[in-house]
Structure formats: C-alpha cells, structure tokens
Amino acid sequence: QVQLVESGGGLVKPGGSLRLSCAASGFTFSDYYMSWIRQAPGKGLEWVSYISSSGNIIYYADSVKGRFTISRDNAKNSLYLQMNSLRAEDTAVYYCARVGPMAQDYWGQGTLVTVSS
Amino acid sequence: DIQMTQSPSSLSASVTDRVTITCRASQGISNFLAWYQQKPGKVPKLLIYAASTLQSGVPARFSGSGSGTDFTLTISSLQPEDVATYYCQNYNSAPWTFGQGTKVEIK
Numbered sequence: 001q002v003q004l005v006e007s008g009g010g011l012v013k014p015g016g017s018l019r020l021s022c023a024a025s026g027f028t029f030s031d032y033y034m035s036w037i038r039q040a041p042g043k044g045l046e047w048v049s050y051i052s053s054s055g056n057i058i059y060y061a062d063s064v065k066g067r068f069t070i071s072r073d074n075a076k077n078s079l080y081l082q083m084n085s086l087r088a089e090d091t092a093v094y095y096c097a098r099v100g101p102m103a104q105d106y107w108g109q110g111t112l113v114t115v116s117s
Numbered sequence: 118d119i120q121m122t123q124s125p126s127s128l129s130a131s132v133t134d135r136v137t138i139t140c141r142a143s144q145g146i147s148n149f150l151a152w153y154q155q156k157p158g159k160v161p162k163l164l165i166y167a168a169s170t171l172q173s174g175v176p177a178r179f180s181g182s183g184s185g186t187d188f189t190l191t192i193s194s195l196q197p198e199d200v201a202t203y204y205c206q207n208y209n210s211a212p213w214t215f216g217q218g219t220k221v222e223i224k
C-alpha cells in the first residue's frame with residue numbers, strides 16, 4: 001500500500017534552516033509528481049510546491065519562493081524540502097503528497113515545523 | 118494567480134439534511150478541481166477529483182459538479198461521520214491554490 005512518511009521537523013529560530021524528508025513506498029516513486037502542502041495551527045491548507053517525476057519541472061507558492069527548495073532522489077524514493085530563512089509564519093504541519101492524475105491522492109501524516117526564538 | 122473562494126465558511130445542519138458547498142475560481146480552470154475532507158486532528162483525504170469523479174471508497178452520498186469557474190460539493194444526506202472541514206483545490210495551473218475551507222457541523 002502507498003505510504004508516505006515525513007521527517008525532519010522541529011523547533012528552529014527565525015532565520016534558521018531545516019530540511020524535511022518524505023520517504024515513499026508502495027508505488028513506483030519515479031512515475032509520480034510530488035508536492036508539499038502545509039497547514040498552520042488552526043488554519044487552512046496552503047500548497048507549497050510541486051516537483052515533476054524527473055525533477056525538471058518545479059513550482060513554488062509566492063510565500064516561499066526564493067527561500068524553499070524542493071528536490072527528489074528517485075533512487076532513494078525520497079522527496080525533500082530545504083527551508084532557509086525561516087520566519088514565524090512558516091510554522092505549520094508540513095505534508096508531502098503524491099500527485100496522481102486525480103490531484104493529490106495520498107498524503108503523509110505530516111511533520112511539525114515551529115519557528116520561534 | 119488563481120484565487121479559490123469557498124462559501125459558506127461554516128455551516129450547521131441536521132443529520133440526513135442535504136448540504137451544498139460552493140467553490141469559485143477567479144478564472145477558468147476547466148474541470149481541474151479537487152475536493153478534500155479533513156476530519157478534526159486527521160490528515161486531509163481526497164474525496165473528488167476532476168470536479169465530479171468520486172475517489173475510490175468514498176460514499177456515494179458525496180457528489181461534485183461544475184466546470185470553468187463554479188463548482189459544488191454536495192452531501193445528499195449528512196451523517197455524523199461527515200463532520201469535517203472541506204477544501205477545494207485548483208490543480209489546473211500553479212500555484213495549486215486551496216479554498217479557505219468550509220467547516221461542517223451537526224446541528
């Protein structure tokens with residue numbers, strides 16, 4: 001069965017960096033686009049970024065452009081999100097999701113990122 | 118960027134009531150519209166994709182319609198387990214914006 005497991009969240013000071021990982025299993029990872037979505041405490045969903053199956057097509061939300069970098073390693077069935085210059089407003093649960101023909105069809109359990117001094 | 122506007126932001130209805138949530142895109146997105154359900158404390162779950170296609174395993178009381186800029190999610194007979202926040206999402210073109218969500222409660 002499809003499984004997505006995020007890791008790498010934690011507490012970081014404003015201006016700091018963090019790298020999130022998402023380990024995928026149960027499907028052919030290299031066949032699928034992948035995305036990151038976040039949810040601030042008590043707030044709605046915010047799409048962050050997506051990457052194509054080969055990694056040559058990438059898009060970001062304006063709120064993270066220039067600070068976050070999405071990448072993937074198809075040999076390791078892994079998706080990443082490098083987050084730099086973190087701000088308090090980046091505090092959220094970060095989900096990775098598989099992008100099927102039918103939008104984001106499988107989601108991980110999420111990892112919490114807290115940006116605070 | 119395409120903005121997605123949901124209405125209402127919250128609603129309260131009785132069990133077996135018919136519930137309708139609308140989602141409007143600021144420009145046409147064809148049928149590249151998905152609906153997600155997020156129960157309290159849980160991970161979002163895909164309900165409907167391509168505006169009207171039910172994801173496998175989703176109860177038939179859920180349905181979606183629309184194309185272009187105006188979309189609807191309908192629950193034909195509200196059940197207690199449908200208490201959740203519902204989000205629409207444009208996946209026609211990046212950024213893949215979500216609506217602000219509609220919280221559904223039981224009266």
